Amino acid sequence: MQSRLLGAAIASVLAVSAPALAGNANNASAAIRAKGLIDGPAAAAVHRADADAFSARYVSVDRDGTEHVRMDRTYRGLPVIGGDVVIHSRNGQFKSASLTMKTQGRPNITPQLSADEAIVEAGVAFGTGFNGVPSAKLVVYARGAQPVLAYEVVMSGTRKDQTPTDMHYFVDAKTGRILDKWDTIHTANATGTGKTISYGDVAITTNSVSGGFQMVDNSRGGGSTLDALNNSDRMATRKGVVFSDADNAWGDYTNTDRASAGAEAHYGVAMTWDYYKNAHGRNGIFNDGKGVKSYVHINRNYVNAFWNGSAMFYGDGDGVTYKPLTVLDVAGHEMSHGVAQATSGLVYSGDAGGLNEANSDIFGAMVEFYANNANDPGDYLIGEEIYISNPAGTKALRYMYDPAKDTRSVSCYSSSVASMDPHYSSGVGNHFFYLLAEGSGSKTFGGVTHTSPTCNGTTVTGIGRDAAAAIWYRALDLYFTSSTTYPQARVATLNAAKDIYGIGSAEYNAVAASWSAVSVN
Structure with missing residues (x-):
């Protein structure tokens, strides 16, 4: 880099x-x-x-x-x-x-349903197994054609795969109809020496304390890495312990030593922090110079990682197909959910949800390129390092250069995208970014051939990933809003390209061509 x-x-x-x-x-x-x-x-x-x-x-x-x-x-x-x-x-x-708001119209703010009735309606959608007492507050829901008085009902619980969930339901305060919903826990479906599982020896910054060292990085806002002790996230925040060590050498390259995954996550957080600071001038997730906590060994045989609004959590994998999910692009992905939360606030619903996931994949890939680690060369595959066996390096959770390759994501925009799971509707944004950065045709990254078709049959010439990332970040920071759609993202990135490179520049024209190449016009 x-x-x-x-x-x-x-x-x-x-x-x-x-x-x-x-x-x-x-x-x-x-x-x-x-x-x-x-x-x-x-x-x-x-x-x-x-x-x-x-x-x-x-x-x-x-x-x-x-x-x-x-x-x-x-x-x-x-x-x-x-x-x-x-x-x-x-x-x-x-x-x-x-x-994104489309009208000056506003609803009558006298509800016809009570908060308890709204909770019942949300509870029917959520099902059993929620934790504590659900909350409900009146809001004006303005993501549709006309603003509607609604209750925002928050229900917390745990899914069958052990992932925690904080579901937000927006219940029409007149009819009881659920207008929208999203989860605020976003998953990835996926100077000591860290002896890591995927990267071998890496340098990590720790804190010297009486009697040894702690996995706390004071050079990056005091961010710390903790052992969740195989608890759920809510228990881990109470019972998790910061990794400590006597000789500042962490792990044994396997998950048998619990510090191996801890060191790997600590390294990924450091690389992500440094990428944002050096590439975009951002000082931590919230741009306040403060680090956050990372918890490893969350749940048992858990094949996932997530950002819960204030910290990162990493599962160990199942030990059969998947390793711990503490790899570079996953760390970059999860921290970037925090950056989206702190900037545009993209919600996890509709086109905005797809853009939220695409944003995390984009910067997860950029962190991998930035780290320039020989054991994990930069590429546009997401999560390829979490597989225990992946000799050709071609297995991945998602393929940014050809999203439909995973058989679930979409490569081209259509009216049906807004109703998809954000992990799969993210394909449109991922495909756009790859074309903008690298262009269409065939290239090789990390030993894997990347062949990117276009949806309109055109040939696109890339502007380089650093220029593409600069444009995307500025759009996220200054032009996206919480409900930005893909067509609005086109306008936002064109505005960002105009600001940096000028209207009519090669970069500006490439943004337009790349969006058209994924059917966003």
Whole structure:
């Protein structure tokens, strides 16, 4: 990753954007100006109603003074689901707004169903086995054609495969119909020495303490790696223990020594942190310089990994077909769910769900390329290292260059994509990114031939993965909103390419051609 291409990509990004301002975003002068624009010239563009209120989530200011302010919306004090917006302005002049909400109409906010009745309706969909007492709150659901008063019901539990679930159901407060649902736990279906399972010896940063060392990385925000002791995630957060060691050598290259998987996850987190910092100027998942916790040995014989909104969790695999899921592209994938949560907030439903999963696959692959580990060369296969036997390196959970190759994902966009599982509707975004980065035709990465067809029969010339990643990241950070659709993602990435490289540039034209090549027009 020391190539001049990377340097050029980094220079381009740094020339475009200054670091985002978080925390007291509402008090930032840019946020105050954005709210003033919403009160005036931007009111129609954001479909503002009289009782709408806006709160700045964060602010980003380009080097040329262009301001991007991400806002959450409420109506009469109720959260508006799908009402978030990004205001783009310069010198106090409104330029444009990124949003999905389609109307100024608002519902009557007097419910005809009680919260308990809404919980019953959600419970029918969820089934038995939820934990604790479900919660329900009134919201305005605005991801459809017209905003609707609804209850957001949250039900937590555990699936049959041991994966935890926090299901959010949006129940029409008048009819009891479930309008939408999504899970906020996102899975992947998949300077000591770490003696790792997949990578052999790797250098990891640990913390020196009295009597030895702990798997805590103070150079990356104090992120830590813990042994979940084969508990569920909810028990692990109470009972998990930070890995400690006397000689700063961790594991024995097998899962027999519990520190082997711990060191592998610790390494993957470090590579992901460094990738985001060096390629995109991002300081941790939440861009606040703070690390998060990683738990390994979650559940028993568990073939999955997930991000639960604040930490990463990795299963051991089944020991027959699958190894521990602590490999590089899985670590990058899970942490990138956190980055999506912290930026656009892409929900796990419809096109936005597919874009959320594609975003994680894209940056999981980029982390693998960034790490440049000889035992896992960069490629566009997701999770190929989790297989115990994969001599040709061709088994994978997903294939970004030809998503339909897994027999479940889609390579081309259609109206049916929004109803698919996000892991499979992600194929459209993965295919777009591969074509943008590498182009169509046949290439070889990591010893595996990647042949990428196009949906419209055209030939696409790639712009390089660093330029493609710079465009995608800027779109995620500044132009995607929580409910962005694939057609809106086309517009967002074109805006990002225009910002970095200029309208009509080779990069801008390649973005347009790559979306058309996956039937997003």
